[in-house]
Amino acid sequence: MDLGLTALELARIQFAFTVSFHIIFPATSIGLACFLALLEWRWLKTDDPVYKDLFKFWIKIFAIAFGMGVVSGVVMSYQFGTNWSEFSRIAGSVTGPLLTYEVLSAFFLEAGFLGIMLFGWGRVSKKAHFFATLMVAIGTCISMFWILSSNSWMQTPQGFAIENGIIVPTDWFAIVFNPSFPYRFAHMATAAFLVSSLLVVGVAAWHLLKGRRDELVKKSFSLGLWMVLVTSIGQVFIGDQHGLNTLKYQPAKIAAVEGHWHTNHDEGMPLLLFAIPDMQSESNKFEVGIPNLGSLILTHSLDGTVKGLKEYQPQDRPNALIVFWSFRVMVGLGMLMVALSLIALWLRKKQRLYTSHWFHRFATVMGPTGYIALLAGWVTTEVGRQPWVVYGVIRTQDGLSHTVSADQVGITLIIFVLVYAVVFGSGIYYMLKVIRKGPEIVYSDLSEPVGHGHFKTPMRPLSAVDDDLDTTKKGE
Structure with a gap:
């Protein structure tokens, strides 16, 4: 075969x-x-x-x-x-x-x-x-x-x-x-709590859409949204620190995540919102970005220098196309989770949390997004580690069984x-x-x-x- x-x-x-x-x-x-x-x-x-x-x-x-x-x-x-x-x-x-x-x-x-x-x-x-x-x-x-x-x-x-x-x-x-364990442990723990929180919210929202208004459904919805609020906002700060740690110890991964090919010596690195990285031509197609914001996020300076992928040999580069988009799926969904929890706060204040059907539809759709973001995050970290199975020590190809x-x-x-x-x-x-x-x-x-x-x-x-x-x- x-x-x-x-x-x-x-x-x-x-x-x-x-x-x-x-x-x-x-x-x-x-x-x-x-x-x-x-x-x-x-x-x-x-x-x-x-x-x-x-x-x-x-x-x-x-x-x-x-x-x-x-x-x-x-x-x-x-x-x-x-x-x-x-x-x-x-x-x-x-x-x-x-x-x-x-x-x-x-x-x-x-x-x-x-x-x-x-x-x-x-x-x-x-x-x-x-x-x-x-x-x-x-x-x-x-x-x-x-x-x-x-x-x-x-x-x-x-x-x-x-x-x-x-x-x-x-x-x-x-x-x-x-060095990466404290950040990765906190990141994963928060992700696990966020996954289950969104599951609770999604299930309760679905039953609210079906017309249930009993205390069980309302309590689930309320508790779940409080958990989403804490975990989604916490994940933003944990993710920022995790990114800075990755920049220090796995700079090639960050370069791939950002679709960053050339080291920016004379100007700040943009934050690319959209691009199609091409590993063969060592460039991006259809770039759309915000000037200097990438440097600000990664170095906390508007003109901070970040190494580009061309600083590394082709055989030492992760697949930029995969990690670029898996990271953006994770972050994009994370921002929607923050929006979900903030809208919920506003609806609580207006006493419309259990009567806003449009919000219940939004919450139902958001229910499974925790799993999608979780998988996207693991794709980013694992594909971004390539071509190493133990970073800088054992290449993935050298870890394969000889007899298989x-x-x-x-x-x-x-x-x-x-x-x-x-x-x-x-x-x-x-x-x-x-x-x-x-x-x-x-x-x-x-x-x-x-x-x-x-x-x-x-x-x-x-x-x-x-x-x-x-x-x-x-x-x-």
Whole structure:
């Protein structure tokens, strides 16, 4: 089977496909775990059953996302041994322990308390259940810590020596807390919270458009918009600092992101709003930009100097066309998220937050944009790192397994696409059906709570989402 692509190209496509599919689920579960902890804390503090009902609904979405995240994550580790064995052989003494720390400190914590969180209602006390929820939320954040540390080390490697062609750790503190890690961790954490916030907002807005005005939908909408406000504005400042860090340690990536070919010695660098970078001609087509603004953003000076892509050898340049546009998709959607939250503030003041249909349509459309921006951001950082798998140390082509062939990788890629389409397509379809049904009033109108003041507790994992999803309300 000849796909016309090399083993390296197919291995990169396969890894990009699996990691892109995987990242959306951990991002959802990280944000929702913290949201669930917030809901349960508010319920314990106020004894308002609305928070309890919302917890019952959103824990279903969390359980589905968490399960699909675990399954899709298993594939990632296998690829290091099949397609990227040379990378594992050379850099495994660093990346291996970091991923092991993630399993020992985070995965075991999540696994230990997840069962109590999902199935402990009525079997443990309220405070014990909240503690379990809190531990799961903390566990997801710890997991993100180690994964981002490993990936950030690949972006800005520190604390190692090379002996006989093998990377040997010399300073674990420098490895874990490498120069880009604080910025990338904050950036990803905020992105995960933003993804889940927009999901909450989008679901609530959809139900508002369908005519629901009960307290569950309104509370979800309000809480989600407050979270979008904090995370979207925070992401602007975190992104700025992350960009300055990238300019210092990965200047070629920034040059590609900005479509900047010639170093600007005599004038400020413009901020290009539109361009089509051409790697062959080493120039841009159809440029539209704002003079000096690029220098102001990157150097905080109107005439600051930024190295252009021509300062680097052609074989050391990332693909400018891809990262230029993936970055602009991410930033453009980020600005829409800020606009969404600011408009919401204005509507709150006018007391029209729950009656403005045009805004509900806007919020519904914005619901999935967190995932699009998340993927665009990862495309920017990963394609921008090329042609290095460990920046400045190991080229991507040198990390490929020697024994893998293009046919082998091509066949497994096709299998992955088919299996993912069936398995995860079914999971996503099921999640959408849960979302379509929406949160339900279970306790808000009951004088006597079910099961000693707790939810009806399922006896097996697949019963965690136990609603009849084929039952729809009249008019839907």
